[in-house]
Amino acid sequence: MSGAGIYIKKDLKITDVQLEILMGILNVYSLIGSFAAGRTSDWIGRRSTVVFAAAIFFVGALLMGFAVNYAMLMAGRFVAGVGVGYAIMIAPVFTAEIAPAAARGFLTSFPEVFINIGILLGYVSNYAFARLPLHLGWRVMLGIGAVPSALLSLMVFGMPESPRWLVMKGRLADARAVLEKTCDTPEEAAERLADIKAAAGIPKDLDGDVVTVPKERGGESQVWKELILSPTPAVRRILLSAVGLHFFQQASGIDSVVLYSPRVFRSAGITDDNKLLGTTCAVGVTKTLFILVATFLLDRAGRRPLLLTSTGGMIVSLVGLGTGLTVVGQHPGAKIPWAVALCILSILAYVSFFSIGLGPMASVYTSEIFPLRVRALGFAVGAASNRVTSGVISMTFLSLSKAITIGGSFFLYAGIAGLAWVFFFNYLPETRGRTLEEMGRLFGMEDSDMAEEESAAAKHKVVEMHTN
Numbered sequence: 001m002s003g004a005g006i007y008i009k010k011d012l013k014i015t016d017v018q019l020e021i022l023m024g025i026l027n028v029y030s031l032i033g034s035f036a037a038g039r040t041s042d043w044i045g046r047r048s049t050v051v052f053a054a055a056i057f058f059v060g061a062l063l064m065g066f067a068v069n070y071a072m073l074m075a076g077r078f079v080a081g082v083g084v085g086y087a088i089m090i091a092p093v094f095t096a097e098i099a100p101a102a103a104r105g106f107l108t109s110f111p112e113v114f115i116n117i118g119i120l121l122g123y124v125s126n127y128a129f130a131r132l133p134l135h136l137g138w139r140v141m142l143g144i145g146a147v148p149s150a151l152l153s154l155m156v157f158g159m160p161e162s163p164r165w166l167v168m169k170g171r172l173a174d175a176r177a178v179l180e181k182t183c184d185t186p187e188e189a190a191e192r193l194a195d196i197k198a199a200a201g202i203p204k205d206l207d208g209d210v211v212t213v214p215k216e217r218g219g220e221s222q223v224w225k226e227l228i229l230s231p232t233p234a235v236r237r238i239l240l241s242a243v244g245l246h247f248f249q250q251a252s253g254i255d256s257v258v259l260y261s262p263r264v265f266r267s268a269g270i271t272d273d274n275k276l277l278g279t280t281c282a283v284g285v286t287k288t289l290f291i292l293v294a295t296f297l298l299d300r301a302g303r304r305p306l307l308l309t310s311t312g313g314m315i316v317s318l319v320g321l322g323t324g325l326t327v328v329g330q331h332p333g334a335k336i337p338w339a340v341a342l343c344i345l346s347i348l349a350y351v352s353f354f355s356i357g358l359g360p361m362a363s364v365y366t367s368e369i370f371p372l373r374v375r376a377l378g379f380a381v382g383a384a385s386n387r388v389t390s391g392v393i394s395m396t397f398l399s400l401s402k403a404i405t406i407g408g409s410f411f412l413y414a415g416i417a418g419l420a421w422v423f424f425f426n427y428l429p430e431t432r433g434r435t436l437e438e439m440g441r442l443f444g445m446e447d448s449d450m451a452e453e454e455s456a457a458a459k460h461k462v463v464e465m466h467t468n
Contacts, residue, residue, distance in 0.1 A: 002259050003126025003277050007138040012070050016398045022073065023259050024394030026081040027387040033085020034383035038376035040086070046094040046162040053086035054153035058146050065143020076142070083149075087111075088363070089383045093376060096367035097162040100183055100192075101435045105298030108367055109291070112360035116291045118148070119258060120284035127277045164372060167196045173209035195435060199372040227374040227381070234444045235371070241428055241443070242366040242378060246386035248420035249362045252314060253413030254354055255394040257283070257347060263398070264321075267406050268328055268343035269335065279344065286348045290355035297356070302432040303365055304424070310357020311421040317350035318414035326407030358420075362386065368431050369439050 001023055009019050033056070041049040060080030067073040091111035099107040125144055129137045160182075166175035175196070179189040194204055202211065227239060257264065261283050262276040270276055297306055324342035362382070370378035401409045429442045 001142075002123065002261055002280060003130065004138040004141040005259075006262060006273065006276075007130070007134055007141075008073070011134050011138065012073075014070055018070065020395050020398045022070075022077060024255075024391045024396075025074065026077045026084060027255075027391035027394060029078045029081025030083075030085035030088070030387040031384050033082040033087075034089045034380045034387060035085070036082075037086040037089040038380035041090050041093065041165070042168070042376050046090060046097065046165050047156060047159060049086065049090045050094065050156045051153045053083050053090060054149045054156070056080075056083035056086060057149035058153070061143055061145035061149060065139050065146070067139065067142075080145075085383065085387065088386065089376075089380050092363035092367040093379050094162055096364075097164040097375075098160065098178070098182055100188075101433060103299060104368065105303070105364055105432060106295050108364040109295045109298055109360040111363055113288075113291050113295055116284075116288045116355065116359070120281070120288045123277070123281045123284040127274075127281055130273065130277055163193070164196050164200075164375075167193070167200050167202065168372070170202075170211040171209075172197075172202075172207065172211060192435070196372070223374055223377055227377055234440055235374070237427075237443045238369050238371075238439075239378065239381065241369060242382035243385045244423055244427065245362050245365055246382045247389050248311075248416070248423060249358050250386055250389035250393055251413075252311075252354075252358070252417040252420060253318065253393060253410065254351075254359070255390050256397045256409065256413070257350060258287075259394050260397055261347070264325070264343070264347065264406065267325055267401075269340045283347060283351055287351040287355050287359075290352040291359060294356045294360050298360065298364060299432060302430050303361060304428060304430045306357040307361050307424050307428065308357075308421060310353050310359075310361070311417055311424060313353030313356075314350055314358065315414050315417045315421065317346045317353060318410050318417060320346035321350060322407045322410035322414060324407075325410065326405065329405055329407055365428070365431065368434075369443065371440060 005019055005023060008014065008022070009016075014022070033053075037049060037053070040052065044052075056079060060076050060078075060083055063076030063079055064073055065076075067076055088111075092108050095108045095110060096104055122141070125141050129140045131137070132140060160178045161174065163175040163178040163182075166172075166178065172193070176189065176193055179192050180186060183189040183192060197204065197206075227235060231239060261280045265276050265279050270279060294306065320342055324339045324346060327339040328336055328343070366379055366382040367375075397409065400412075404412070431439065431442060434442065
């Protein structure tokens with residue numbers, strides 16, 4: 001949408017307000033998908049939910065590609081937004097539940113890696129199709145998104161189902177088979193299976209191919225109660241950590257740079273469309289390269305060091321960008337090379353620091369910390385915080401920049417990033433190397449509390465259906 005927005009505005013003759021709504025409304029629509037994905041993935045499985053999300057993306061891309069007016073384009077954004085909600089929830093959860101603890105940070109960062117590769121390909125498609133006729137170029141830029149959606153829906157069938165979801169459904173043999181493929185040794189697979197069974201409330205001495213796990217009294221309402229209505233102090237801290245991390249990831253202004261980079265570069269003094277899109281491609285390349293670096297550091301440097309370094313670098317970069325844009329804005333029509341260079345370098349530094357820590361960390365960290373029973377809903381709540389904040393930022397950037405200047409907007413984002421650094425430093429513990437079943441202790445859940453929960457869960461009647 002970054003480059004397509006330039007041509008949509010010219011072709012459909014829409015206002016800046018209509019454009020910023022079109023840009024940002026997808027994030028609001030994604031709330032539907034993020035909450036539906038939790039229930040869907042618990043019902044049909046993590047893998048089938050990915051296929052469903054890909055189908056939604058496919059339809060959304062076609063609707064936008066064949067849009068004949070603003071209303072139809074908004075309809076396509078609605079469908080695509082629901083797909084976004086599904087994707088940002090299910091991809092990290094699915095990956096975290098398959099990955100062994102030693103490589104979980106590396107593997108769970110993959111969704112963020114390929115989001116960035118997708119953003120880069122979007123920038124490249126903007127540049128490649130910009131030379132098409134006005135009425136055709138932006139439609140191809142948006143419609144071509146149907147291709148990777150179709151590939152995803154086919155290729156995901158080559159992946160295993162989540163062993164944790166299989167255990168929740170009583171399919172112990174299937175879960176054991178998956179764990180034996182993803183763990184280093186059979187002993188490790190057996191240990192992980194025992195941990196997952198305990199978290200799911202299945203007695204350790206019960207073993208078999210398929211067992212029936214009766215639904216807990218209260219069902220879905222009980223999950224909402226445990227997470228939202230009356231959480232324990234440890235669960236409350238986990239929930240606030242997830243919501244805060246997702247909020248600050250978006251409130252620090254990343255969507256203003258990603259979606260409106262041509263507008264920002266134009267404000268910095270670059271006016272030619274080809275140069276604008278070319279410089280925007282440089283942003284995509286930089287963002288993608290540094291997210292690849294982050295994948296190798298997550299399990300080596302740890303979550304906290306990367307998160308704090310990333311946020312600190314973003315603060316400095318945003319101050320530099322705000323300074324450069326303010327100087328250029330105070331001298332309209334004048335060429336100030338150092339200020340233009342400062343703007344470009346600050347944007348590249350900003351996306352680099354974002355991609356090396358805060359970018360991938362929201363999905364990696366949130367997919368790790370929730371207990372099994374509330375994991376899908378917990379991640380959905382975090383994703384909802386992410387999408388609401390993203391929608392507010394992207395739908396207000398143009399109006400905000402007119403109200404307090406574009407430079408002032410980035411000074412505001414710098415202040416928010418400063419608050420984020422303080423929150424991360426004081427509130428988020430290190431999770432590197434911990435299994436998903438060990439996370440409760442990090443957030444203050446006492447061993448006696450964990451034992452009490454396991455004991456209560458074990459009281460549920462579990463009837464063996466098949467044995468080896």
